[in-house]
Structure formats: structure tokens, C-alpha cells
Amino acid sequence: MRVLLSGYYGKGNGGDEALLATLLQMLPPHVTPVVLSGNPQETSLRYGVESYNRMSLLEIIKALRSCDAYIWGGGSLIQDVTSSISPFYYGGLMAIAQVMGLKTIAWGQGIGPLLRPQTRWLARRNFAGCVKVSVRDSQSSALLSNWNIPHILAPDPVWALASKPVPELADFPKSRIAVTLRNHQQLTETRLANLTQALVNLQTATQAFILLIPFQKSEDLEIAEQIKLQLTNNSQILCLEAPELLKGAFQDVNMVIGMRLHSLIMAASEGCRCFALSYDPKINRLMEDLQIPGWDLENIPDDVNLISQTWIDFYQNSDKLSSEKIQSLLDQTLLHQELLKTALTD
Incomplete structure (x- = not known):
């Protein structure tokens, strides 16, 4: 067929x-x-x-x-x-x-x-x-x-995508925070500057290695490069093409700050704690389903210290999804596979 x-x-x-x-x-x-x-x-x-x-x-x-x-x-x-x-x-x-x-x-x-x-x-x-x-x-x-x-x-199919480890990550420190921002009209210069300074504060407080991961180079890479200029050398822009490697990049990551829907899904499925910045109702739906904290872009606080302290508290005190919850979501995701099997063999 x-x-x-x-x-x-x-x-x-x-x-x-x-x-x-x-x-x-x-x-x-x-x-x-x-x-x-x-x-x-x-x-x-x-x-x-x-x-x-x-x-x-x-x-x-x-x-x-x-x-x-x-x-x-x-x-x-x-x-x-x-x-x-x-x-x-x-x-x-x-x-x-x-x-x-x-x-x-x-x-x-x-x-x-x-x-x-x-x-x-x-x-x-x-x-x-x-x-x-x-x-x-x-x-x-x-x-x-x-x-x-x-x-x-059923949950988004990407929960079930088989991930592959990213070899170059083995050389980076184990305490890691991943960031996935994208170009959007509500991500104004002022908001981006505030988020960038909050990331600097977060890194200073946690000493974490920051991975900047563009999900779509045309929309994300320039922002990642702007943020990288403000961070210490304890950071890296990670451009990956293969989806399995992109998902694998979230292995051994402590926390993700994400705008991209599938960055949050990939991170959560790999056992990473997620903080969302929403520009679209689909992000809010995921936040509701998984009880992921975060802000709509238009409601991001103007106070840099409030942003950074919120992230520091989240990094230090929050819990990731339990392995039982992740397995449950994965099991439910396989309903998409059963649907294909039924539809394409009838």
C-alpha cells in the first residue's frame, strides 16, 4: 500500500x-x-x-x-x-x-x-x-x-519518537538548562532583553551550562546568537537536524525554558522539568494537560529580578514528571499507531 x-x-x-x-x-x-x-x-x-x-x-x-x-x-x-x-x-x-x-x-x-x-x-x-x-x-x-x-x-505523537543521544553533549557539564525561543511579534526587544538578563542571573545562581537550541534556524537562530553574546562561555548553541537527535538533546537536562511546543514535549518525555513561554493556544493546552508553569508572552513580568527568581525557584524546587506518568503518556500515544494499523489494513 x-x-x-x-x-x-x-x-x-x-x-x-x-x-x-x-x-x-x-x-x-x-x-x-x-x-x-x-x-x-x-x-x-x-x-x-x-x-x-x-x-x-x-x-x-x-x-x-x-x-x-x-x-x-x-x-x-x-x-x-x-x-x-x-x-x-x-x-x-x-x-x-x-x-x-x-x-x-x-x-x-x-x-x-x-x-x-x-x-x-x-x-x-x-x-x-x-x-x-x-x-x-x-x-x-x-x-x-x-x-x-x-x-x-491521545497525547502528541512525538512523545513516542525514539530519541538518540547527542555525542558532543558528553563533553559538557551535567548541570544543564535548555532554552528554545523563537521569533514572534510579542517577543519584543524589551522582553527579549529582560529574558536574556534573567537567564544571566539564572546561570549565575545555578552555575548551570545553558544549551540554546534553535528548532527552526530561520526563526530561532538569530535570537539564540543574541542571547549567547550575553552569557558566559558556559553555554552553547546546538543546531541539530535529525529529530531523534533533537529529542536526545534533552537527555540529562535539568530544566527547559521553551516557546516551542515540541521542545516542551521532547523535554518532558526525556524527564526534564519544563517552564513554558506561550505564544499560541497549543502551548496553553499542553500547559493545562501537564500542569506546566509559565507565562503567556504578553504577560511576562517587566521585573527582571522577578523572572530570574521564578526560574531559580523552579530550578531548585520543582519536580519533573514521574516515570510512571511519562510511561502512561507514552502508552496512550501508541493509540495513534493502532489507528494507523486499523485504518491501513481494513
């Missing part, structure tokens, strides 16, 4: 690459994956899969005609807050696949926010036409229940 996988792949975003790697890990053995990508050559080389340009209609139609099934492969694909075009791109592809008679699956989805009536209408039609649907948060589940669409609710 040939299955076409569609998501925000090949765009240099570590979280979306982790979703693709997890999906490939979970596919039944009899399935041959075909991937729509922003960089087909790189995707083919990294994962050993057939890949087509996600922005070429001719290549998309060629890929669809060659496949038996189509999968929305995880993430917040269907939302109209950060992009009004995104739901029509993904929704349009799903609609074409359904018209062509492919078996369609929505896998590991985080739905919404959907503010426009037309995108809500398209999303409802798309999900209703799928043979199987799984979502990663309770709000997405509530929306589908309101639409009377059968589905499975």
Missing part, C-alpha cells in the same frame, strides 16, 4: 520533522510512504522515502494518483490564526484526495483556533470524510465531538 503523507515537512522546523519521523516510525510494515515536502531532495535523503514538492500541483496530483491513502501527518495544520491560507491548502488537498477515492486519515491533529466560518465549514467536511481521526488535545476532541465526528484522543 502506498500512502501520501502531508504536513509542514521539509521547511526546517524541528517539531514538524519530529512528527514526520514519528509517523514513519508508526506506519505498518506493509506501507510504502510517499511524502509531500518543501525540500523533497533533503526529505528523501534523510528518511529514505519517495518525496514530491508540496507546492507543485502537478507533482501533488502525480503523487495522489500513485497512492491508495492520504494522511494529514500531525500538528496544527487546520487553524486560521497564524495563517489564513494554511487551512485551505491542507483542506484542499484532503478534499482532492477524498474526491479521488483515496482512504483519508487525520492523524495526531491539533485543531484550531478556527475563527472564520468558511474555514470551520471546510474543516468539518474534511474531518467528516476521513475513515479515521486522531487528535492530540482535549479542545480539539471537544470540537470534533460537537461535530459528531468519531475520533481518538
Whole structure:
């Protein structure tokens, strides 16, 4: 069986690459994956899969005609807050696949926010036409229940991604704090300056080695470089491409301060304590589900000392997720795999 996988792949975003790697890990053995990508050559080389340009209609139609099934492969694909075009791109592809008679699956989805009536209408039609649907948060589940669409609710699939240790980390001190910030309009120069000074204070108080981890170089690397200039030599920017290594970077990390959703998921799954800086409802959903402390970007305190003292207290006194809780989340995540097995063998 040939299955076409569609998501925000090949765009240099570590979280979306982790979703693709997890999906490939979970596919039944009899399935041959075909991937729509922003960089087909790189995707083919990294994962050993057939890949087509996600922005070429001719290549998309060629890929669809060659496949038996189509999968929305995880993430917040269907939302109209950060992009009004995104739901029509993904929704349009799903609609074409359904018209062509492919078996369609929505896998590991985080739905919404959907503010426009037309995108809500398209999303409802798309999900209703799928043979199987799984979502990663309770709000997405509530929306589908309101639409009377059968589905499975399970934690984000990346919980189940197999991690690999990062060899160069062996040379760094064991007391580590990871930071994953990204470019965003609410992360103003003043807020970034305050956060950077608070990180300096945190490092002084804890003597921890700080890992600055860009999840998407185009959005994250410049910020990491600005922060690095203010820190002592007891810090390092760590750029990793392979999702398994990106997740492995959080092994033996004491604490993460993260804006990136999948940095928080990866860190928590590796037993790291998490403090969130939220720019998107999907971060808030995770914070609620796992009781992760943090601030919305627009509500970050103006007092640098308050920020740094909050982080110092968290570093010294907080508890990470228990191994039992992590195992429970991992077990629940495998429901996404069972869904694929059922949908692609019926």
C-alpha cells in the first residue's frame, strides 16, 4: 500500500520533522510512504522515502494518483490564526484526495483556533470524510465531538519518537538548562532583553551550562546568537537536524525554558522539568494537560529580578514528571499507531 503523507515537512522546523519521523516510525510494515515536502531532495535523503514538492500541483496530483491513502501527518495544520491560507491548502488537498477515492486519515491533529466560518465549514467536511481521526488535545476532541465526528484522543505523537543521544553533549557539564525561543511579534526587544538578563542571573545562581537550541534556524537562530553574546562561555548553541537527535538533546537536562511546543514535549518525555513561554493556544493546552508553569508572552513580568527568581525557584524546587506518568503518556500515544494499523489494513 502506498500512502501520501502531508504536513509542514521539509521547511526546517524541528517539531514538524519530529512528527514526520514519528509517523514513519508508526506506519505498518506493509506501507510504502510517499511524502509531500518543501525540500523533497533533503526529505528523501534523510528518511529514505519517495518525496514530491508540496507546492507543485502537478507533482501533488502525480503523487495522489500513485497512492491508495492520504494522511494529514500531525500538528496544527487546520487553524486560521497564524495563517489564513494554511487551512485551505491542507483542506484542499484532503478534499482532492477524498474526491479521488483515496482512504483519508487525520492523524495526531491539533485543531484550531478556527475563527472564520468558511474555514470551520471546510474543516468539518474534511474531518467528516476521513475513515479515521486522531487528535492530540482535549479542545480539539471537544470540537470534533460537537461535530459528531468519531475520533481518538491521545497525547502528541512525538512523545513516542525514539530519541538518540547527542555525542558532543558528553563533553559538557551535567548541570544543564535548555532554552528554545523563537521569533514572534510579542517577543519584543524589551522582553527579549529582560529574558536574556534573567537567564544571566539564572546561570549565575545555578552555575548551570545553558544549551540554546534553535528548532527552526530561520526563526530561532538569530535570537539564540543574541542571547549567547550575553552569557558566559558556559553555554552553547546546538543546531541539530535529525529529530531523534533533537529529542536526545534533552537527555540529562535539568530544566527547559521553551516557546516551542515540541521542545516542551521532547523535554518532558526525556524527564526534564519544563517552564513554558506561550505564544499560541497549543502551548496553553499542553500547559493545562501537564500542569506546566509559565507565562503567556504578553504577560511576562517587566521585573527582571522577578523572572530570574521564578526560574531559580523552579530550578531548585520543582519536580519533573514521574516515570510512571511519562510511561502512561507514552502508552496512550501508541493509540495513534493502532489507528494507523486499523485504518491501513481494513
